[in-house]
Amino acid sequence: MKGRGELKISWARERMDVLGIIRDRFSDERPLSGCVVGMALHVEAKTACLVETLVEGGAEVAITGCNPMSTDDDVAEALKERDNVSCYAKYGQTEKKYYDSIDRVIDHSPDIVIDDGGDLIFRLHTRRKDELRGVKGGSEETTTGINRIRAMERDGILSFPVFAVNDARTKYLFDNRYGTGQSTFDGIIRGTNVLIAGKTVVVAGYGWCGRGIAMRARGLGANVVVTEVDPVRALEALMDGFRVMKMDDAVKIGDIFITATGNRDVIREEHFRKMKNRALLANAGHFNVEIDVESLERISETSREVRELITEYVVDGKRLYLLAEGRLVNLVMGEGHPIEVMDMSFSNQALTAEYISKNWKSLNPGLYPVPEEIDLTVADLKLRSMGVEIDQLTDSQLKYLEDWKTGT
Ligand code: ADE
DSSP: OOOHHHHHHHHHHTTOHHHHHHHHHHHHHOTTTTOEEEEEOOOSHHHHHHHHHHHHTTOEEEEEOSSTTOOOHHHHHHHHTSTTEEEOOOTTOOHHHHHHHHHHHHTTOOSEEEESSSHHHHHHHTTTGGGTTTOOEEEEOSHHHHHHHHHHHHTTOOOSEEEEGGGSHHHIIIIIIIIHHHHHHHHHHHHHOOOOTTOEEEEEOOSHHHHHHHHHHHHTTOEEEEEOSOHHHHHHHHHTTOEEOOHHHHTTTOSEEEEOSSSSOSBOHHHHTTOOTTEEEEEOSSSTTSBOHHHHHHHOSEEEEEETTEEEEEETTEEEEEEGGGSBHHHHSSOSSOHHHHHHHHHHHHHHHHHHHHHGGGOOSEEEEOOHHHHHHHHHHHHHHTTOOOOOOOHHHHHHHHOSSOOO
């Protein structure tokens, strides 16, 4: 009888068709033979399927979490039983234990690193420079991590090539939009059991994640308000049919607040004080900085846990409810993105690891886009696995596209 972790992994594996095709090829070709892959990702069932794909490709994998509260311990335990896998993730780690676990991964002297949020790559460039020279290349899963790595490149300290997996079209158009859109409400609804229809949902940030959240909020019957700092994105939100206003105004009408900006202090003291009684506060961004929890704690008259992972703060006599301590609500209160979108994200990761293992000698330190052929392969395989065929350009169409002489 399989344990709970193995059952969760099997459920995901059976629905990750693209990764399955890659796993079968990896098993024949063993492109990662002799390669140590160090990973800091959300350790849950879909991530385990990426791990087993890399192992099928010949890699030895050392993995830990990328958020102290997103690890699924059932899955982490199952991974610990696997050959060629060392897993250091555990739910609820203190900050010290969290970084100790990243250090344990680095102790394996990885050739390739796969990061989500940038903590592993950051650690290698600061406290663990001793293992930096051996790293041939890496990849980063999320917008926040890429922002950090871009800043490292700008400051001239980035020491190996890093591929921006987040920026592949088969990643952000699906994972960030449909993945975050669905999993954020999955987490909120599982965690609170509240009705979304008829509520005013305030979405902070109209990037790909914010778009997905706003779209799904509308689908669930909410009145949706978007807040933005970028005028073009604000206009897009407006013309997508959402109300757009300053957070200072949104706080007076919002019932549920969801941050997805990648920035800090998006909801802060001046906002908490103007909120309605019973407002729910949730974050869908990578780090727990978007809702200024420190200020919330400082200005609240009382605070107490009223339901698992929900803290009630009384501010100026009004009750505000913080979900998941302001951490990623979709992974802390739910199971992360749906399987079928992580299939595409993690297929990009697996193919990028293969690309690094084959091409690292010709790459300089820096931030790289995922090669277009990988993006197109993932899209192609996904369509094929869904039984969808598409048209191809004819020869005359190809010629037409290259011809500047044909006009009116
Ligand atoms: N599951 C594994 N990694 C994830 C991520 N970055 N976002 C949502 N769900 C995930």
